[in-house]
Amino acid sequence: MADTVFTGRIEEIKELNALLKKKSASIVAVKGRRRVGKSRLIEHFAKDKPFLKFTGLAPVDGMTAQDQRDEFARQLHQQTDLPQISTDNWSDLFALLAHEARSGRIIILFDEISWMAMGDPSFLPKLKNAWDNNFKQNNKLILVLCSSVSMWFEDNILSSTAFFGRISWELQVDPLPLVDCNALLEAQGFKSSALEKFKVLSVTGGIPWYIEQMQGQFSADENIRRQCFSPGGVMVDDFNKIFHDMFERHDYIYKKIILALAEGAIDYDEIAKRTEYSKSGQLSKYILNLEKAGFITKDTTWSLKTGKELSLCVYRLSDNYMRFYLHYIVPRVEHIKSKRLRELTLSSLPGWDSIMGLQFENLVISNRHELYKLVNIAPETIIYDNPFFQRQTTRQKGCQIDYLIQTKFNTLYLFEIKFSKNPVKFSVVEEMQEKIARISLPRNMAVLPVLVHVNGVSDKVETADYFHQIIAFGDLLDG
Template identity: 55%
Template sequence: MNPTKFIGREEELATFNELLKKKTSTLMVIKGRRRIGKTSLIEKFAEGKPFLRFVGLAPVDGVTAQSQRDEFARLLAEQTDLPQIETDDWSQLFALLGQFVKQGRHIILFDEITWMAERDPTFLSKLKNAWELYYKQNPQLILVLCSSISAWVEEHILSSTGYFGRIAKKITLKELPLRCCNDLLDAVGFKRSVHEKFMMLSLTGGVPWYIELIEPKRSAFENINELCFNEDGILVDEHRYIFHDLFGKRSAVYEKITEYLANGAAEYSAIADGISYASSGTLTSYLSELIESGYVRQTMSWSIKTGKPTKTACYRLADNYLRFYYKYIQPKLDLIKNGQYKNIAIGSLPGMNSMLGFQFEALVINNADLLHQILHLRPEEITISSPYYQTATKQRQGCQIDYLIQTRLNTLFVCEIKFSSSPLTTKVIQEVEEKIKRMATPKNFTCVPILIHVNGVSDEVLDADYFYRIVDFADLLTTK
């Protein structure tokens, strides 16, 4: 991996820096999916300041509650002048830490707190007591609780009566915006064409750790081969770490859901049928955890007439790596592991253009605020925006809009997000015209077609002057 400078996260760093101005202690939570840069962000903030980091052990076979306590004790002794003690009680460890951070500026990180607490039901209550007795008493102390399992944090800390009124700040870390992805690609030395940058981001999404794996001297295809189809490729086994490390014994259901959604967006009932799982509160809980963790996105259909959401929800895979894994790595995993799938022709993989279409949509939708900015739409002007699904009835046809923006002044920006390996032809105009024709558009509403593309448009498309705005992927990479 290439050593790189820290890119992006300006808002989050500003939030942290505001905490330094407080005259009271701070207990805060930072959550977000695996590899998203939570630890790097906190380490960046803590540069030049007294900093203690405690990391939970991944819940693999053999790791017990005592293993977690022993690891905490080891890290405490390693980072301070305190002795390494043996104890079966978290209260003693928290009290010992409390002695060390009694006075002066201290930033403490409990990294992967979910793992620390998993096998000891008393952990969180004892931590709460330690906060009240020791850490809270130091007005210059900041304690950060960090986890990759966002739903666990939501249930056991943010929504817990024990921690009610104690959490002063919450940050949910999401994928880097495309402009920061572009800056990070430049920082690692990958200064290739917009198309090659798109190919890399179609695999990595805005996950900084994945982007930092890119070798600048190699082409996009060479990098994808090395990372995904070499027997020692870093991303060959990443799927296993995502599910087994994060979700443990329940990982099989999460895998089924995400694998099903790799083929396209689906409603709740379709997911239940597709994975042969009873439609129940348990399935709802699984979906909620995937949404909280950033792997799945939920979008609500809405009534254009009222501008209000309906009860129909649609779920889509939000993670580009997982879609690529299910489509191309998983089916050939044995061959890859045996070194028999090296140096394949990436462009000739079956269904590649279709898959890249999904990836392009995900990149654009994850960066919808940049699109709004390019279209000069302020947040207060927008009533609602999302991928839009219109179900078929006896009175109307069904249709699907890649991304629809409804404004307060009754304008509907119909966004077509189109990947093509060659410049788009006037066929795209016909497709958008048909979608708009099918839409049940109320009176006094105007549809404005927008095209977002990655590999250019033909002169015929430009000459037709049909689209209000044609947005190049390069625009999304460079919009600040």
Template identity: 50%
Template structure:
């Protein structure tokens, strides 16, 4: 097992549970490969630990198959004959019986798979918690899953579990600071630009970072993982989407494909592109993708009073998903013929535009580190997000990559700029045009900020236009 990296806050929250004098029920959710099970393993490494996992959803898998598998895992973990598995109540009784004393952690992993085809599963789990598990004041029961929408609907919003859940953890991608640790002793041999290229595919997903080889260049790693049919990421998308969304996976894929070529889109844009009538069904699908960690909804706001608007844009927030839809999926047949073995990635169509989208994602997912570099106290921030202003007869439309509004009536207007070459002085005029279009009260001040990955020309620095110029390497090392 690889050494554990990051998640210090989550580990502290989990360890604090043992200071209480009652049993604790925990929910952990997040996208596949984000490290949910690994976090619980790390938390439980010094106590008794019993992990169970459901069978991946397939049409032929029945509720009885799930119970049979759970019974087999019980038998193996406790060295007992495989229990009778006709009823979840009996299985939970066996588990509670063997964990009734001492510090122990029970993990029910991919819980939605376990209970998907048995409507009595959660009710019987609730009863087992109330009547059996809670009697061990040193027990932590963790319900873990990747189908966050199922957890939200069936556990977090269920009257059966109201008042019973002691801790809810939603795992997001690792910070750039933690991502940097995966390069280990080779970290100094990799430039910030090389690291960015690797992260443009992996994002901050721990499992993807683990399979990077620090001895290879970013391009060689990407080819090895994505552009040969044996590569780990070649079929990863199909696997995780089938496991998460089963027969509806094509619908979710179609939604993401519509967003793949754009930095963002409104819900109305999606209705038009998908040629769908306006209904709640598409909104439900989008909410599932947001809960699963593949999409983000960015709300704009009123600069005048700081109120968040109802207007929002959607964007793919998962770098691997966008990379897969852009370059792997359309080229699968060619990849299977080894057509990409000797091809430079920078010759792929739309490479620089895609890298720009991926760079923006990484910056937005690490805004806390950016705030530190800008010496901003979180308590001073009124709003921060990608900002857009709609065109009307009285104002021009404009889009700001990222903007921070403080309670001191200051706007930090951030240009997040990817370029394979050092950024030239044209960026100054581009930013001036955006600021000219932006409508804000006269008593506000503004500070332009440039965030880049591959250097800037001396003319940009000499212009003294930007209040701050931040290198991607600064974010990694914050």
């Protein structure tokens, strides 16, 4: 991607720039979902600085650890004046690189380090020794370690005794916020309405690589048909590539968990039931791995009376592409391959409105910091915020709120996040009144309902003056 269309990541760049002022060398561990733009961020950060990038080879049948060493040697030769060597020892390669980077400001990126280390258990211990004995002697050196295989990265880098006390900064690269998604769409020439932009983002989420595939000369529907329902579309098979690269032999159980969550948030017991997998530490580990990979989110609820977190929780598929893929691409793969869906009417797909509702909720909830600004809440005054649910008991009714903010000023902001391709009807007021009536409210608690919509509200909703605030999706896009 050309540097001119690099969008956002202001906070991440600030965090990285702070390391330039250190008086010692740094290791930076960068984590985040595949396609989220981790290496692109580092390239942008290093654009005006001496920079060396090394990328591991994607694993295929028959690949060996020697192939990885040879590729590293080739990349080292290509980027420096050093001759290309052949060695069966990573220590030799690290020593050459460290000598090349022995003084002055330099940034080194090991991209897809899990692939680089494949097949050679000595890779990480030798890298640790090279850091201790060579790399860190240059106090202006920054070594960036990056991988999309979150489980490997957690076990072998972040939680490894070998790197304990050596990592200067952990950088989490999340999907782009909506304001940056909007800027990236417009940089692609896509300058349509908020509804059209929502349609695109309902499929891509905040993943920059997906957004970059959308072209301004096409409508939202045309872009989605091209990328999701045409044989050449990059989103037709990216799901399988992600799971193969990340989870390898166990990808089937991870896919079953994702599929179980595709219809909406559910609890642990329901995941076990739908996946037909026994409730165990192993299932919990699989779920946690999907959380760390950025595909699912654990939503906890809390006591409105005490402000304390409860043990109740549900898991939500927070990756929009994955839900869209499971609902609408996978069942039609053969039709896609045979080019039968090029003129598909998206709104005719089964359950379209309800799935768009889930996608809309994901986008809004993942941009909660923009909501704080729009309703004028200082983040430090928030006791708790999240999707809220209350289990039915003999003393209280069951209730679910799309998103709720509780502040220390005894105020609750209840958000109704409503997708509709038409202006939202007055029934939304009645629905919200019913939800509020079901909540077990502490005394002296003020309740302020807020409506978030994508394509307008009816005059009756406006004139009712029921909602404390009505927020349009366009407001979130504009920041």
